[in-house]
Amino acid sequence: MTFDKVLLDHGGGGRASHELIERVFVPRFQNPFLKEMNDSAVFDLNGANLAFTTDSYVVDPIFFPGGDIGSLAVCGTVNDLAMRGAKPYYLSVGFIMEEGFPLKDLEQILLSMERAAQEAGVQIVTGDTKVVPKGAVDKIFINTSGIGLIPKGFNIAGQNAQPGDAVLLSGTLGDHGLTILSKREGLAFESSLKSDAAPLNHLVQEILSTGPEIHVLRDPTRGGLATTLNEIAGQSQVGIEIWEETIPIRDSVSAASEILGLDPLYVANEGKLVAILPQSQAEAVLAVMKKNPYGQDAALIGEVKAENPGKVVLKTIIGGKRLLDMLTGEQLPRIC
Amino acid sequence: MKHLSEYRDKELAQKLIAAIRDQSKRPIRLMEVCGTHTVSIFRHGIRQVLPPTIQLISGPGCPVCVTATEEIDRAVKLARNPGVMITTFGDLVRVPGSQSSLQMERASGADVRMVYSTFDALKLARENQNKKVIFLAIGFETTAPTIAAAVLEAKLLGLENYFILSAHKLLPPALEVLLNSGDLNLQGFIYPGHVTTIIGTGAYEQVAEKYHLPGVVCGFEPVDILETILMLVRQIEQGQAKVEIQYKRGSSAIGNPKALNVLNRVFVPCDAPWRGLGTIPDSGLALRPEFRAFAAEDHFDLQVPPAQDHPGCACGEVLRGIKTPLQCLLFRTACRPDSPIGPCMVSTEGTCAAYFKYNE
Amino acid sequence: MCLAVPMEVKKITDNWAVVEYEGTRREVRLDLVDPKPEVGDYVIIHAGFALHRIDEEEAKENLKYWKEILNKDI
Known part of the structure; x- marks a missing residue:
């Protein structure tokens, strides 16, 4: 079924957005x-x-x-x-x-x-x-x-992830997206949820002060962590493995996600970043992040692999594996 | 106790996995009837932790997937009526009919609202008296009583601008059709916890007796599913065919007579079209004569041309568990979550969407 | 087939209840649940309705059973 109009899905930050950008915008302004x-x-x-x-x-x-x-x-x-x-x-x-x-x-x-x-x-x-x-x-x-x-000597871009690198996340996932959804007409429910919207530039400056070997920084906004990691895996042509039990998610976010049938890995954040850097630096950078109020829940959540280039794999709590694809369209609350 | 996180316990899960590996000897195929189970199985990576003796296949328990193309076409036609507000669960918004979807109609100017509950739709009807508010009612026995309760409330309130378009489906008739289709090779059923909450285990007892097939009513967390698989393995290894309940905290053998009573006051079984299974007698729900004032089909012209399914689409076979999505020629090529052809790709709990999203 | 989650009953007014799970609150209907829950009970919520009251004792027993039996090696 083809359609000649822009849909809400095209603004969702997932695959539909990417396709619109790649098909319509990039060729025009190349x-x-x-x-x-x-x-x-x-x-x-x-x-x-x-x-x-x-x-x-x-x-x-x-x-x-x-x-x-x-x-x-x-x-x-x-x-x-x-x-x-x-x-x-x-x-x-x-x-x-x-x-x-x-x-x-x-x-x-x-x-x-x-x-x-x-x-x-x-x-x-x-x-x-x-x-x-x-x-x-x-x-x-x-x-x-x-x-x-940009200070001299730094080259931070989505293309720079390398096999063996550590993946750090600066804090809990899903807070912003679920806060917004919880206030939408027709879905309104009361909750203790709060958006995480915050400027991260000071946190970044502190991270950079540990040395120049930061490969990738990215904020997982629309499309959530899963989509962001897919973008990086694609740009760097590497595989990324993350571990479910290490990913920080607030109980309140987790609960609201269950109720609406959403996956916090695909929900927007506005005050979080992913840092990809050599394993040898991970511990030091994590310590620096944890000292900043916007990084206190920071965690090592995975690593970059040579296998499965372009793909993101989640190791589940029970030891299974699941391929994390990019968000497709808007995440819709569901009852089934 | 929160009745949720306890069932994601890593240690308990690993012990169950070890026990399953230890006790499963014969190769078996188990069908998870319910789409929410399909999603949970993929989401937690359960397939990869099972021994090679156990194959899980996905059944027809996704209400969006079994909604027939013509039912979507009717909803689309309704949405094009001026002065109409369409309300529905988020699940249905993206499902393609033969020409369009509700999402596309919304982009073309139709008033389509997502709601969490039918009572939210009732509220919209009360607040928008100048509009005809139509709730697109999908779902199995779990959801249908909630729709029925809202119809009773609408009658009580004397609402004249609230209508429903019923595309409900009933599980037992579909199970019967599956079991009689002859091309199923199954050793046991993982039964849907929340349908059982309402209907109890009566229908499954008949399956166990008539077809000598064991079944276990299962919860939705990884520990629930692993426990259920272990219970089935034990039964099968011992040659038993019983109905057991793993999901005791959420269901019982007798079900919920109060909810069934509400359901039966408002609805009466009718023939219904199922995507992939054809029309099954008495497998749908129609409003009883005394509630026809709320029947969208009695107030709007809903005639649509007969729908043609894509000839290459294997959703029918996938829903019956005789093909996996990987065996469909359209899978991952022409049919993707962002451009779905068949219903199993549209619904997040559809087997094809789950395979696409979660499978390596 | 049907997504439903356990939530705790916080308040009951006629056929409505306020239920909560980890800080998320929502008003739900009690038309379909039998026996009628009391404040403090957990109920299973689907599409804005309580469908089932969870028997706390039974849930505890069931978990205990599996934990015990697994410790003994099945």
Whole structure:
């Protein structure tokens, strides 16, 4: 069955998104930077090694426990820069608002953007505002772009994972995605869930201070850990094995996932990172991560293998194995 | 006790695995009837820890997978009516009919909402009096009583804009068809815990007696499934054909008469089309005459042309357990989770989707 | 076939109950469950309905049985 319209699945961050990008966008704008498909483009400009990225935020609801669309818009772009080892400096912001959007809500969003920018140590230096007729967008959409500087000697990219490398995860999975779902109309349930939205650039700087041998950093946002690891396995042409019993997941997240029939390995995070680095460095980096409040639940969750290039395998608690594919479309709550 | 995490215990699981390996001598094929079991088996990697003597095959217990193409086509046709709001479980949104799916209709402007419970759909009906709210009712005996309870409530409230389109399926008639099809080679059944919660074990007793096939009612965690397999291995090695309940915390031999009573007050069995199994007499549920005010088919034109299934699709054989997805020519090539052809690929608990997602 | 999870009953109002599992709370209907649960009981929840009250003693016994029997080598 072919279809000539964009579906919600195409924005889910999984295989459908990737196919849309690869089939429609990459051929049109082809250049070596875009083709790499990393969180930020990295290029040399007058001797400075710069990272540049952009992201749009359309989260519904716009306010949720642990953050709002504003904090998300700052943290997400800061994190995309940090995942290339860059120190983020400047952000742009574009607002598209629906006619009738309450000014009070806008003020609140701006306040949390200010706070997140302060925490990350970035400045919002340029911006744009558009208002569209009622119904043309849902309440408010935000785009942010960011620019950062990569220190000399670092080359962190999805292509660099090597067999034997350790896979570290900075904390618990699924907190953001399940928080958002729990507030959706028709599914609403009460919970103690809280989004993990946070700027990770300081954590990254601390990791980098242990030495230059970090191969890959990536934040498992839409599509979750499973999709992120699949991207890395594909880009580096390596296999990745992770161990179920080592993966930190909060009981509350695990419970909400059971109730909705979702898999936390595929649920979005907004304040977590995956680090892939030589085994010999793993212990030291893990210790550094655990000292940072955004890395206190960090764990060694797996290793990079030469076998099964492009594939991610989960070793289950009972000793079985399961192939972890990329997320296909949106994860839908189910009863069956 | 949380009644969940205890059944993911690594040590207990490993002891059960050792016991299964030790006691399983004859090669056997066991069918897990229920799609939720299929998912759990893949998710926990249970196949790889079993000895080569034990083969698990997946049965027809995924309500999305057995929903016939024409039933989806009717839902799509309904969604195109102006002033209609379609409500359904997330499971059904992506399932392709012959031309379209609810997801595609939503992209084309239809009002399609996902709900967690039929009572959420009732709430939407009360809040949107200007809309006709239709709940697409799928599911087996576990889910059908919840739909029935909502119909009773709608009647009590005098709601005039709430309708259901019933595509419910009943398990025992399908088991009977499977067992009579002649091409099954089976030594035992892993029975669905939550269907049994409602219907009890009566239907399985008949299977045990008539076909000399043992069965165990099974929970959904890895320890449950391993324990069930061990119980089946023991029965088979000893030549027994009993019905046992492993999932005692969630089901019983008598089932849930209260829920069955609600179900029977509202619904009456009717013939129903099953994807892959054809039309099976008395295997579906229709609203009783006194509840026809809520029957979508009585208020909307739901005539659709007869549906053609893809000629290469082996879902029918997969649902009957006589082929694995790997034996289907479309599997992984033309038929993938993002472009599914057959229903077993659409549903997350479909056998083909589970094979695609979890199998090495 | 049917996804259902055990949740603890926190509050009962007529045919509605608030149930909780690890901090996640949801209102569910009690139309279908018999015997009617009490606060503190665990019930099996499917699609917003309690379907079954878990017999705590029986669940404990069953787990104990397997743990014991496995320690003795089956």
